[in-house]
Structures are given as C-alpha cells and as structure tokens.
Amino acid sequence: MLRLNIPRVACHVALPEALAEFGRRHPAVRTEVVVDNNPIDIVRAGFDAGVRTRDSVHQDMVRVRLSPPLRLVVVGSPRYFAHRGRPSHPQELVDHDCLGWRSFSGSGQSRWTFVEDGQELEVGVSGPVLANDAALLISCAEKDLGLALVAEPEARREVAQGSLETVLDDYSIELPGLFLYFPRNARDMPKLRAFVDCATALLGPASPPGS
Template structure:
C-alpha cells in the first residue's frame, strides 16, 4: 500500500474508536460525507468490508477488528516517537490521560496536579473517573490508579498515596435506634448502605480482619450506591451504617457527626498506586508526572 494511504488508515482507526461517523468527523474536522468516502475507498483498496453500518450503530467486522489490532500499536509507537521529541524543547509538553476512581482523583490527583500544571503549562492532563477501573491498554490511557493490592502483576506500579483503612460508621441518631455492633457478624441486624462494584457487578462484601482472622460480611440494607461521595452523603443523613475510607470521614468522626464502630476489625492496607504498562521510552511529561505523584513519607 502506498504511503499516501496512511491517512486513510488513521481515519479508519478514528472512526472505529469513536463508533460514529459524526463523532469522528467532528474530531478530524471534516464532513461526514468526506469521511464516509474515505472509508469506502479504503475498503475498495483492501478488497473487504471493514465496518458494519446500521442506522444507529457502527462496529468493525472481523477483518476490521484484525486490522485495528495490527494498526493500533504502530500508530501508538509513532505518537510516542513524536511525543518524545518534546524532550528537546525548553519546556516539557504533551497530553496525558489517566483512569482513576473519583476518590483517588479528589484526594490525590487533583491536589497534586494543582502545582504541577502551574509549573508545566504545556502539559495537559485528562482524568477519566471510572469506579469500574477500565482496561487502560484498550482504553488508550497513559496510566491508571488503583489500590496497591489490585494492580495487575504485569504492570509497573508507583505508590502515590499513604496506607488506607476502611471504617464502619453511622450517625449518633442511627445508634440511638440501633445497638452498636460488637463483632462484624452483628451487621446482619443493621440497615447497611451497600456499594455496588461496577467492575464485578456484585455488592461489595465488607472485609474485616482481627489478629490474623479474616472475615467478609455480606450486608443487607435498603440503599445501594456505586459512588463514594454519595455514600458519604447517605451516611451523614442517617440512612444507615456505612463502610467507607477513613480519610473521607475522619473529620466527621472527630467532630461527632459520625461514630466509628468495630475499630479492632479495621486494619490498614496499601493505598493508591499509579500503574502503567512497561514502556521502552516514556515521554518526559509522563516521567515528570510520575515523579510528582510519587508518595513520600
């Protein structure tokens, strides 16, 4: 295939990624008709249909998906090569995408990025908050943020936050109506606020440990959520007993708005880590970001 057709291949990847001629055309700054003409020309040259089109959806055919799998690493290598040239400039530059939970974004990423972005005005950072933890490779993220124990072994991980602890809390008004649990199994008699695990689909089982004894409790309750900020609002309003990161409620506990129970059953665990695939040559912008986010005692 001749060199001038590389643009057609890039266009095809954009359309497949966006899943829409409309969105791809807007991203590329061309008309939908021109984009459709380009794809038809590419399909004619390779001699096989690459996209399946309906009035409401667009998806790659088997041949199209095979071409995507072959082309994506090539274009990513090209982009990395271009991005690496920024190291020759006086100021580091580039765009970085991070997949993160809303809790990590609120408590770690945004506070640390405030001074980082001010210091490096030519670096752009996009944070995609996804409590289900998307696959950062297929999602084309530069990095993701997870708890240390959840990072896959084939990833490089850098600690960006302190140890964490989950705590069981409720309002004083709640405990005026219900007796305080003495052991985790007492929770089955309480109205507990559940947390849906988006990545796994099931309800989060509250995890406890005391002197080496581990215990997971499948709680019951009237309310189920999938966002930690919503969970905080619900427990503060007295809607039930919640299991929530300690850093989100420590001030409320100190000021008497919430009461912590089962303290002996709530050990600490490794906090948030930035994780990313092995790269032969990371951009200077990415290396600077990793260094800025790195946790120091």
C-alpha cells in the same frame, strides 16, 4: 495533554496534591482526569496512566505508589446510633442496616471484611441501599439510612464535622493503598515521567511490579 483514569477515592487521597504540584512545575501541560470506579484497559481507552489499588493492577504494568495503605472504617450518623445502638463486634452488623457496594459485575457486596486477632473475619451484611459510589453511601449514612464501609479519607470531613461517627475501629482492615500504573513502554514519555517525579516526591517512593 496527560490523560489519567482514577477511582473516586483518589479524589480524596494523593491526586489533588500531585496535580497541584505538577501544574506548578509544568504549567504548559494540560491534565485530563476521568473519575471511574470500573476497571478498564487504559491503553485501549487512550489513557496515559491509571490509578488503582495494587491488587487491581495487572502484573505487566509499572506501578508507582501514590499513598500509604488505606484504612477502611464503618461510619454511621449519631441519630442512627441513638436509635439502633453501636455495634461492638463485627458479627453484630447482621442486626444493622448496612449500605452495600455495587460491584462492576452488578452484584451487591454482601460481606464486609475485618481483622480480629490477626485473622480476617468476614461478615454477611444487608441493607436498604446498594451503590457504586462512596460519596453517595456516605450521604445516605448521614441521612440515617444505615452504616457504610468506606476508606477513611473519604469520610474524614464528615467525621471531623460530627455528622458521622466511626465504630469497630479495633477491627478495621487496611488496603494496600493507591498506585499509579502505566505500560512499560510509556515510562520514558516526558509528560508521564514528570508527573511521576512530582507524585513520588510528595507521596512516596516508586514501587516496582510485584511489590
């Protein structure tokens, strides 16, 4: 069995295709996937590998890129925008209800980051809901509760269907993307090496530590 620990965003990016290809190539290997946004010690928890953004991975781990950079987008419902208006600059978010991210430490995200003229711009936000799950924040945004800042793939279906719309696209930032990571002494495990081969063939080249 191959055991993986992944954040929820990976359910929308990279992993489904890699799991499907791995299953076709190695039908005898069962894969167990645990979806968990909280940081964990994958070795102590008994996982073969994990998936996180690059900056969340310890430097002593082997990293393999699974996705291109992830663009963050602000989304809201058409009814919300009809009632509250569409912000044209990130600073205008102080006058809007913003659905915040609850971190592992228990604190609510109070600042959203954007880019303006090549420089990062942080804006303090507040709103009626805090959650540690992007799917819940997206559902709340669909129900007109406020604006949500999420990875673009997480809201792609809702935007395509018209239940959500994006704003402030010119100020969006990009995260480094998702990386599969595992201890150096695990790189020669046949099942893990086979999964890495599938993932990199589909989604990009290996990324050594520090890249």
